[in-house]
Amino acid sequence: MEYWKDQHEPITAFLKLFEKAKQDPELSEGLKKVNQLIWFDYTEDGPDCSFHVDCRNGNVLSSQGKPSEEPDLTMSLSADDAHRSWSNKLNPVMAITRRKIRVKGSATGLLKLAPKLKKVAIIYEQALNDLNFSDKILK
Amino acid sequence: MFGNTGKIIWADLSAGTAEHRTLPEQYYRNFIGGAGLAAKIFWEYGSFEAQPLAPESLLILMNGPFAGLKLSGCSRSAIxxxxxLTGHWGDSSCGGHFAPELRYSGFDGIVLQGKLEEPGIILIEDDEISVLPVREWWGMGVIETTALIGKKYGKKARSLVIGQAGENLVNYACIMNECHHAFGRAGYGAVMGSKNLKAIIVKSxxxxxxxxxxxxLDSLRRELDAKITESVTSQVLHENGTAANLEGGVHIGDVPIKNFTSSFWEEMAEELTGSTLTEKYLTNKAACSFCKIACKRVVEIPEGPFSIPKGPGPEYETIAAFGSMLGSKDLAATCKAGRLCNDLGLDTITAGSTIAWAMEAFEKSALTVLETDGVELNWADMDTVIDVVLPQIAFRSSKLGELLSQGSLRAADMIGRGSSEWLTTAKGLEAPMHDPRGGGHGLALTYSISHRGACHTANPMLFMEMGACYYPEIGFEYELNPMSSEYKAESALLAVQIGAIENSSCFCQFADREIAIPEWVRLFNFAAGYDWTVEDMMSAGLRVFYLQRLLNYRFGIRASDDLVSKRLLDPSTDGAPEGVEIDFxxxxxxFYQLAKLDGTLGIPDRRTLENINLSSEANVVWQ
Structure with a gap:
């Protein structure tokens, strides 16, 4: 991995991102509209390198690992590409076309989040700062 | 011959006859089928002097080699x-159910020339072809006519029908299949109307x-069908139709607003996007023959000012053309306007764009109530658009209808007063609902060089800039930045070749995004037996692109015509592309350097044409 020293670091950063996103009214509403159980699968970088977000029923709950229920959507990619993606430095369409991101399930809900990626990147930067991961911020 | 049948129907409508003709096999290998083969047929048999609506003008419908194959995306044909509308060469693509039925009847295409003495139809029942009078159908809309065809010839009969717009020779009349699928662009419904031909019906x-x-082929077909069906694009299209990403498009500045005067309108984005259509009005999903994507919408609006019965719903282009372009965020109104255009037989892109231009002209007092018979053209006034303007256009029944039936370019010429500043065209064709300033600067280039005018389906540049194309086998590995000109000419050269392959094989551009270059080659070889390499296939694409330019050259188009309206290049004043300049x-x-096009004439030199097996064509243009 180019940006992370172990498989736990990225998950810590991404969970922090979602924790902060939930506090942002616009992103929180956007996530609720997705209305899916999503598994972000980075296990190619380690067996514990994944987390899930449950946006169903008006909630936004995020937690480490694979969900116990079958996810509506699974996005599999490397933790480095996930870092680029949350930093808005990876074109998701291009990444899917080039198989850097593999998608299983309906990605329709995520389209609703696409317009918010710039804002996500700003909050992600704040999350990295909060965790003293400032050196990982992509310029 | 494989895949193709080698046979076409040649109908001389003045004589009231239709005969079978065969085409040389080399035509298919050189020009693929569809739009490419139609170009070759016109080159050999068409008149460059005949006006588009004159009886001697040719109208050519061609299938590609895959029509009839049970594979998602290939039930299309080209006309x-x-x-x-533009006065020069053009073509239009349509999905639906006509293409496979024509192939099953034993034909690759239909060439129409002449004019029927009285309104009539062509009926194809396997290899039996009849030309029949239908005086009583003239004046009917597409919906009523299609229903009559179903009643008279059975539900399995497939048809191409024109509405009143085609009968009245509106420059952008379209041709409809099953009320839901359109040969929309460039006005071929008017050409059918000029020939007194109300419908073509086929039954096999x-x-x-x-x-x-x-x-x-069967093994490859299964493999590709699974790949197409499972792709993210297909799933999104299946769920929310072609407007699925309208909201995202608004945020990048791709969706035009009020005649391209604005690049951002957040409130409208959610109101008009595909998921809203699904939630509010969708009753069923529909598909072209054999397509598992099923991106077509069936909608119903039971009540309200824009209520419509259950029937075909709008595509993205229609939603934007009768929504954001007119300053409206009323989704129900776009559904009703789309249904009306389908029934009257009007291209929704040119209709919406021409009305948007007129609304801007009215706002700026270049168009007044004196020229509109008292009709006020105000942004977002969808009642007037639906109840007054569209019918008047289709029937050319008023000064306003006559003016707008010409399309925006000619209408601007007619009223003057600086109104050409507000055009959104290239070579006389109104731009689709993708704004080059936000959607991608390469679109400005490909709109300008497209043979039919501003067109997003002539080639996959839109998808390339979006990041949805990856063709390492032919050198397309660019990671394009939509808001830059970098690598756009290089990409466009590949795009025009792939676009020619798509439109000549008549493959859906949504479905074929999943097909890799080696798979394309195998598909051609297994289906049509062309025995191609990758280089052969790409050469065929380039050959078609060149031939289309040669046709336009003979219609008087030169390099200086490869332009887009100033409006599409002027920096946006808001949204994501605000202030960004396009280095057109x-x-x-x-692009001209890479494509070896003469900087004045706009066509390749003799040697380039000879090298790509266009020697006889070179002899005509380089005498």
Whole structure:
């Protein structure tokens, strides 16, 4: 991995991102509209390198690992590409076309989040700062 | 011959006859089928002097080699000829159910010339062809006519029908299949109308398709169908239709607002996007023959000012053309306007764009109530658009209807007063609902060089800039930045070749995004037996692109015509592309160098044409 020293670091950063996103009214509403159980699968970088977000029923709950229920959507990619993606430095369409991101399930809900990626990147930067991961911020 | 049948119907409508003709096999290998083969037929048999609506004008409908194959995305065909809207060469693509039925009847295409003495139809029942009078159908809308056809010829009969717009020779009349699928662009409904031809009906008794390598094709077909169906794009299209990403498009500045005067309108984005259509009005999903994507919408609006019965719903282009372009965020109104255009037989892109231009002209007092018979054209006034303007256009029943029936370019010429500043065209064709300033600067280039005018389906540049194309086998590995001119000329050169392959094989551009270059080659070889390499296939694409330019050259188009309206290049004043300039001249100059086009004439030199097997064509243009 180019940006992370172990498989736990990225998950810590991404969970922090979602924790902060939930506090942002616009992103929180956007996530609720997705209305899916999503598994972000980075296990190619380690067996514990994944987390899930449950946006169903008006909630936004995020937690480490694979969900116990079958996810509506699974996005599999490397933790480095996930870092680029949350930093808005990876074109998701291009990444899917080039198989850097593999998608299983309906990605329709995520389209609703696409317009918010710039804002996500700003909050992600704040999350990295909060965790003293400032050196990982992509310029 | 494999895949193709080698046979076409040649109908001389003045004589009231229709005969079978065969085409040389080399035509298919050189020009593929569809739009490419239509171009070759016109080159050999068409008149460059005949006006588009004159009886001697040719209207050519061609299938590609895959029509009839049970594979998602390949039930399309192309129609081509001299466009009444632009005055030069053009073509239009349509999905639905006509293409496979024509192939099963034993034909690759239909060439129409002449004019029927009285309104009539062509009826194709396997290899039996009749030309029949239908005086009583003239004046009917597409919906009523299609229903009559179903009643008279059975539900399995497939048809191409024109509405009142085609009968009245509106320059952007379209041709409809089953009320839901359109040969929308460039006005071929008017050409059919000029020939007094209300409909073409086809019925086959068996599904006949004879490929070169049946076993290999079947295996590849299954593989590709699974790949197409499972792709993210297909799933999104299936769920929310072609407007699925309208909201995202608004945020990048791709969706035009109020005649391209604005690049951002957040409130409208959610109101008009595909998921809203699904939630509010969708009753069913529909598909072209054999397509598992099923991106077509069936909608119903039971009540309200824009209520409509259950029926075909709008595509993205229609939603934007009758929504954001007119300053409206009323989704129900776009559904009703789309239904009305389908029934009258009007291209929704040109209709919406021409009305948007007129609304801007009215706002700026270049168009007044004196020219509109008292009709006020105000942004978002969808009642007036639906109840007054569209019918008047289709029937050319008023000063306003007559003016707008010409399309925006000619209408601007007619009223003057600086109104050409507000055009959104290239070579006389109104731009689709993708704004180059936000959607991608390469679109400005490909709109300008497209043979039919501003067009997003002539080639996959839109998808390339979006990041949805990856063709390492032919050198397309660019990670394009939509808001830059970098690598756009290089990409455009590949795009025009792939676009020619798509439109000549008549493959859906949504479905074929999943097909890799080596798979394309195998598909051609297993279906049509072309025995191609990658280089052969790409050469065929380039050959078609060049031939289309040669046709336009003979219609008087030169390099100086490869332009887009100033409005599409002027920096946006809001949204994501605010203030960004498009380096159009640089992209065009580089493209001309790469494509070996003469900087004045706009066509390749003699040697380039000879090297790509266009020697006889070179002899005509380089005498």
């Amino acid at each position: 081509a000829g001299r466009s009444p 008794s068996a599904q006949r398709y004879f490929p070169a390598d049946s076993d290999s 001249d640089c992209m065009k100059k580089r």
